[in-house]
Amino acid sequence: MNNNGNNNKSLLRFTTAGSVDDGKSTLIGRLLYDSKSIFEDQMDHIRESSKRLGREEVDLSLLTDGLRAEREQGITIDVAYRYFATPARKFIIADTPGHIQYTRNMVTGASTANLAVILIDARKGVVEQTVRHTYISSLLRINHIVFCINKMDMVSFDENRFLTIRAELELLVRKLGIEDAHYIPISAKYGDNVVDPSINMSWYTGMTFLKLIETIDIKHDFLNSAARLPVQTVVLPQSEEYHDYRGYAGRVAGGSFKPGDEITVLPSLLKSKIQSITVFEKSIDIAATGESVTLTLEDQIDISRGDLIAGEGEMPLSGQDIMMMLCWFNERPLRPGARYLVRNNTHETSCIIRSINYRMNIDTLEKEASTESLKMNDIANISIRTSRPIFYDPYIKNRITGSLIIIDEATNETMAAGMIE
Amino acid sequence: MKSALQINNEHLKELEDEAIFVMREVAAQFEKKVILFSGGKDSIVLVHLAKKAFWPARMPFSLLHIDTGHNFEETITFRDDLARELNVELLVRYVQDSIDDGRVSEEKGINASRNKAQSVTLLDAIEELNIDVAIGGGRRDEEKARAKERFFSHRNEFGHWDPKNQRPELWNIFNGRKNVGEHFRVFPISNWTELDVWQYILNEKIKLPSLYYSHRRLVFKRNDVYLAWAPFMQLKPTEEVFEADVRCRTIGDITCTGVSLSEANTLEQVISEIAATRVTERGGRYDDRRSEAAMEDRKKVGYF
Numbered sequence: 001m002n003n004n005g006n007n008n009k010s011l012l013r014f015t016t017a018g019s020v021d022d023g024k025s026t027l028i029g030r031l032l033y034d035s036k037s038i039f040e041d042q043m044d045h046i047r048e049s050s051k052r053l054g055r056e057e058v059d060l061s062l063l064t065d066g067l068r069a070e071r072e073q074g075i076t077i078d079v080a081y082r083y084f085a086t087p088a089r090k091f092i093i094a095d096t097p098g099h100i101q102y103t104r105n106m107v108t109g110a111s112t113a114n115l116a117v118i119l120i121d122a123r124k125g126v127v128e129q130t131v132r133h134t135y136i137s138s139l140l141r142i143n144h145i146v147f148c149i150n151k152m153d154m155v156s157f158d159e160n161r162f163l164t165i166r167a168e169l170e171l172l173v174r175k176l177g178i179e180d181a182h183y184i185p186i187s188a189k190y191g192d193n194v195v196d197p198s199i200n201m202s203w204y205t206g207m208t209f210l211k212l213i214e215t216i217d218i219k220h221d222f223l224n225s226a227a228r229l230p231v232q233t234v235v236l237p238q239s240e241e242y243h244d245y246r247g248y249a250g251r252v253a254g255g256s257f258k259p260g261d262e263i264t265v266l267p268s269l270l271k272s273k274i275q276s277i278t279v280f281e282k283s284i285d286i287a288a289t290g291e292s293v294t295l296t297l298e299d300q301i302d303i304s305r306g307d308l309i310a311g312e313g314e315m316p317l318s319g320q321d322i323m324m325m326l327c328w329f330n331e332r333p334l335r336p337g338a339r340y341l342v343r344n345n346t347h348e349t350s351c352i353i354r355s356i357n358y359r360m361n362i363d364t365l366e367k368e369a370s371t372e373s374l375k376m377n378d379i380a381n382i383s384i385r386t387s388r389p390i391f392y393d394p395y396i397k398n399r400i401t402g403s404l405i406i407i408d409e410a411t412n413e414t415m416a417a418g419m420i421e
Numbered sequence: 422m423k424s425a426l427q428i429n430n431e432h433l434k435e436l437e438d439e440a441i442f443v444m445r446e447v448a449a450q451f452e453k454k455v456i457l458f459s460g461g462k463d464s465i466v467l468v469h470l471a472k473k474a475f476w477p478a479r480m481p482f483s484l485l486h487i488d489t490g491h492n493f494e495e496t497i498t499f500r501d502d503l504a505r506e507l508n509v510e511l512l513v514r515y516v517q518d519s520i521d522d523g524r525v526s527e528e529k530g531i532n533a534s535r536n537k538a539q540s541v542t543l544l545d546a547i548e549e550l551n552i553d554v555a556i557g558g559g560r561r562d563e564e565k566a567r568a569k570e571r572f573f574s575h576r577n578e579f580g581h582w583d584p585k586n587q588r589p590e591l592w593n594i595f596n597g598r599k600n601v602g603e604h605f606r607v608f609p610i611s612n613w614t615e616l617d618v619w620q621y622i623l624n625e626k627i628k629l630p631s632l633y634y635s636h637r638r639l640v641f642k643r644n645d646v647y648l649a650w651a652p653f654m655q656l657k658p659t660e661e662v663f664e665a666d667v668r669c670r671t672i673g674d675i676t677c678t679g680v681s682l683s684e685a686n687t688l689e690q691v692i693s694e695i696a697a698t699r700v701t702e703r704g705g706r707y708d709d710r711r712s713e714a715a716m717e718d719r720k721k722v723g724y725f
Contacts, residue, residue, distance in 0.1 A: 078585075090617075108589045232449055249445050249474070
């Protein structure tokens with residue numbers, strides 16, 4: 001456990017999206033099984049359930065479909081989280097349903113992912129669902145996308161078929177401006193190129209799926225952003241020993257902080273210098289992105305929850321007129337003129353919906369203008385006006401300080417997720 | 422097979438950062454806050470994380486123990502010592518009181534357990550003490566219904582969980598807003614696995630009740646699971662009580678917590694055993710074996 005800015009990278013979070021028959025569950029099942037993450041009693045349960053539900057073979061999707069309704073209907077409704085580890089890395093899988101009616105679940109799963117896995121049926125090639133998943137991954141700024149061209153066994157492991165699909169995907173990747181894309185021909189059912197290299201596809205010389213996700217470099221994803229710390233809570237011990245102590249607790253949301261750094265507090269714009277950074281009793285020399293720390297400052301200035309501490313370099317943006325890409329989650333539609341609460345980082349204020357600028361058709365990637373309201377699962381570009389200024393970075397620069405949620409004050413429900421432009 | 426102790430565990434730092442972030446969100450968003458404390462390793466890890474999150478201030482949480490009365494004695498001693506050491510308020514509510522008040526009826530028969538009755542006592546305590554958030558040690562890897570659980574999990578005015586209508590949870594933004602009478606359950610170690618918890622205990626040198634290490638105890642065997650024997654437990658005619666060297670993999674109500682035969686005396690030995698095991702930790706829990714959706718059903722009506 002070091003603090004030199006290279007930590008946190010032995011954990012990889014990835015998201016998968018897919019429908020019942022594209023082999024997603026088989027792929028996950030194989031990864032869990034081959035990495036010995038399925039236990040005997042879980043396997044027994046799955047065998048029994050498969051039999052009870054009248055499935056012909058042992059159905060590994062029962063492992064990820066946790067709720068009674070999901071098992072009975074044979075569908076994934078909600079995001080399910082799965083865990084496995086190899087000697088190289090620990091993995092968290094956010095397994096989400098792939099159908100358009102579950103777009104909101106895909107967005108949720110993608111929001112914390114470092115990498116997205118998109119499965120393509122080699123017989124069918126690029127279909128609407130492929131476009132949708134790839135678009136959502138790029139919208140949520142997942143930097144790494146792995147396209148698994150699955151069911152290669154059903155196209156006689158044909159290299160040309162793979163190359164045709166790959167060429168089509170490369171067009172999509174370029175169009176969406178995705179930085180890092182990988183293409184692997186696999187057969188999840190028989191294990192080709194999943195954990196072990198395929199003997200049926202000797203023409204493929206790249207990495208197996210597991211090797212790729214074990215070794216892919218994600219640490220650069222966290223560099224180059226400006227130093228940010230949203231204040232969660234102020235630590236006031238009020239004890240004899242720490243009589244005048246005031247600590248500002250939060251998780252570093254970008255860049256890094258060091259003792260001695262000059263900082264600016266938003267919205268007050270007051271400045272000070274970092275006196276110390278602590279993690280529990282230990283003082284540390286640098287706090288990198290992702291670390292939960294407590295800062296003390298050289299000056300006694302007024303800082304409270306909801307404030308944003310910015311380091312040296314580029315300042316956050318601040319304003320009341322905010323434009324964003326938004327995914328609407330609720331059955332009640334969004335209409336211009338409606339009022340909601342808006343929360344970004346630890347800061348909350350009210351907002352009014354000014355306009356819906358366009359709705360995105362996520363199957364064709366066409367922008368549809370003149371939309372009067374948004375339905376559940378719609379993705380759109382909207383403008384809001386906030387009651388007090390919010391401070392942020394464009395989502396494209398920082399996924400934490402650039403994101404927000406919209407809350408209905410009457411029901412307290414989370415209505416939407418927004419990515420600020 | 423590789424030794425569990427050689428597994429790269431840098432990821433624990435990120436899991437700790439995440440859990441501390443969640444603890445601090447709880448502190449900021451709620452009024453009357455408790456950590457559900459059972460004396461088990463997961464709740465001990467929660468307390469440790471809370472200590473770290475607010476240092477040098479005292480943690481802004483009380484400990485709440487729902488006592489079934491069917492305890493391992495060591496757990497109770499450990500609980501009292503820990504609360505004293507941290508100088509935090511310890512609240513204990515008893516399932517026996519709920520039974521005496523007629524709020525819940527005691528299960529009968531061979532597999533009788535007070536595990537389910539705990540939910541009633543817990544919900545009553547939440548109402549009585551005006552608790553608006555209870556922090557629990559539930560992990561998504563434990564059980565299939567738990568795999569669907571949010572970090573911030575909403576409970577309606579009946580204390581019920583509606584798994585099909587959960588609030589979406591994105592990035593690190595947690596929405597803890599609620600109406601009067603509703604409350605939240607929060608699970609800071611959602612993303613930890615059993616092995617993560619053990620490795621963290623090792624790295625942080627966290628003290629555990631002696632039950633987790635090998636000790637001699639009276640046990641009996643029921644359907645392939647070894648259970649600790651206690652005077653109030655009913656035995657089938659074919660079941661025999663005998664002495665064995667065992668340790669607990671989880672600690673809960675004594676009537677439904679399986680023990681495993683083990684000679685592991687150190688954390689390192691315990692972790693090696695766990696890494697090599699092929700059965701989940703809840704595989705020994707009678708409460709989960711009752712039906713396919715046993716956990717989902719209990720959770721909907723207020724269980725931990």
